[in-house]
Amino acid sequence: MSRNNTPPLPQAVIFDLDGTLFQTETLLETVHQRVFGQLRNEGLYIKPTPPIDRLLGSLGMLLTDIWKRVMPDGSPEAHARANELLLLYEMEELEGGRGRLYPGVIETLTELRNRGMRLFIASNGLEEYVKGVPAVNGIAAWFEGIYSAGEYATASKVDLVRKLLDTYRVEQAWMVGDRSSDVEAGKSNGLYVVGCDYAGFRRDGELDGADAVIRSFPELLTLMPKQQSGPEAR
Numbered sequence: 001m002s003r004n005n006t007p008p009l010p011q012a013v014i015f016d017l018d019g020t021l022f023q024t025e026t027l028l029e030t031v032h033q034r035v036f037g038q039l040r041n042e043g044l045y046i047k048p049t050p051p052i053d054r055l056l057g058s059l060g061m062l063l064t065d066i067w068k069r070v071m072p073d074g075s076p077e078a079h080a081r082a083n084e085l086l087l088l089y090e091m092e093e094l095e096g097g098r099g100r101l102y103p104g105v106i107e108t109l110t111e112l113r114n115r116g117m118r119l120f121i122a123s124n125g126l127e128e129y130v131k132g133v134p135a136v137n138g139i140a141a142w143f144e145g146i147y148s149a150g151e152y153a154t155a156s157k158v159d160l161v162r163k164l165l166d167t168y169r170v171e172q173a174w175m176v177g178d179r180s181s182d183v184e185a186g187k188s189n190g191l192y193v194v195g196c197d198y199a200g201f202r203r204d205g206e207l208d209g210a211d212a213v214i215r216s217f218p219e220l221l222t223l224m225p226k227q228q229s230g231p232e233a234r
Contacts, residue, residue, distance in 0.1 A: 007192050007211065007223050012118035012144075012170045014161060014191070016177030017125060018059045019199035020102075021217075022133050025056055027099035031089040038085050044078040045071060056201040060157075060179030062124050062149055083126075090129050094136045101137055102198065104218035109142055111221055118170065119143045122161050124181065126150035144168060157185035165189060176220065183209045194220060 018024040029052060036049040050070050058066040063086075067079040074082070093099065112119060121143050123130045130148035134140035147164045154160040161175065175186030178196040180203075186193035187209060195210030198217070207213055214220055 007174070008172060009224065010117065010172050010174045010192065012120060012168070012173040013112060013220075014120045014122050014164065014173055014175050014186075016060070016179065016182050016196075017121055017123040017130055017133060019178035019201070020176060020182075020196045021105050021121070022137075023100045023102050024059060024199075025052075025201070027090060027093055028052065028055060030093055030098060031086065034089045035082055035085045039078060039081060042081065044081050045074050047071075047073070053201065057203060059201070060124060060177070060181045062156075063126065087126050087129055091132055094129075094132055099133070099136075101139075102217045104216060106139070108218050108220055109139060112224075113142060115224070118168070120164055120168070120170075120173075121146045122157065122164055122175075122185070123147070124149040124157055124160070157181040158188040161185040161189050161191075178206070180206050180208075183207060186210075194223065 015021055032052045032055055033049060036045065039045040054070050055066070058069045061069070063083055064079070067074060067082055071078065109119065119142055121130065121134065125148055127148045127150040130150065131140065131146050134143060134146060140146070145164055145168055147160055149157070149160055152160060152163060154163065164170070165173065173191050174194055175182055175191045176194045176196065177183070178199050183193050183195060193210045195207030195213040196217070197207060197213050197215050212223055
C-alpha cells in the first residue's frame with residue numbers, strides 16, 4: 001500500500017464495480033467468446049475474436065467507447081448488437097454461478113458497515129449488470145445506492161458521482177476504484193481517492209493522481225483509524 005497524505009475520515013465510501021469489488025475476468029472470459037461467436041453467426045463481425053485483454057483493458061469506459069477500442073473496425077450495428085449480447089450473456093453467466101468477488105470483499109464491507117460507513121457503487125456499466133452482480137453475490141442490500149451510467153445516461157463518471165453525492169447529500173466521501181475514470185471522478189468531486197492495483201489489467205499510469213494505492217481489497221481498512229467511527233448511516 002502507498003499513501004500520499006493523511007486521509008479524512010469519510011461519511012461514505014463509493015466503489016467502482018469491475019476490477020474493484022468484482023473479479024470481472026472470471027465472468028468475461030466466457031462472455032467475450034460468446035459475444036463474438038454470436039456476432040459471427042449473425043454476420044455482423046466476421047473477423048477473428050479480438051484478444052480478451054483488449055476488453056478487460058477497456059473496463060471503466062462507457063460502453064460506446066469500449067467497442068470502439070475492442071473492435072474499431074466494427075460497424076455501428078455490430079457495436080449496438082454487442083451491447084445487447086454483452087448484457088444478455090453477463091446475466092446468464094452470473095445466474096449460472098460464474099464470476100467471483102475479490103478475496104476479502106465480504107469481510108471488508110462488513111467491517112465498514114460495522115463502523116457506520118455509508119456504502120455506494122458507481123459504475124460506467126449497464127444498469128442490469130451493475131445491480132445484478134451485487135444481487136447475485138448477496139450484498140446488494142449493503143449499498144445505500146447503486147448508480148450506473150446505463151441507468152442515468154451520464155456522459156462521464158464525474159457526472160455520475162456528482163449526481164450520487166447530490167442525491168444522498170454526502171459531503172465527505174472516498175472514491176475507490178481501479179481506473180483513471182475513478183481517479184478523475186473522485187478528484188473532480190473533491191473526494192479522497194483510493195486506487196486499486198490488484199486487477200491485473202490496468203494501463204500504465206492508470207492510477208496517477210490517487211491519494212493512496214492498495215494492492216488487496218482488505219488494505220482499505222488500514223487507511224481508516226479503527227478508534228473512530230463514521231456517522232450513522234441513514
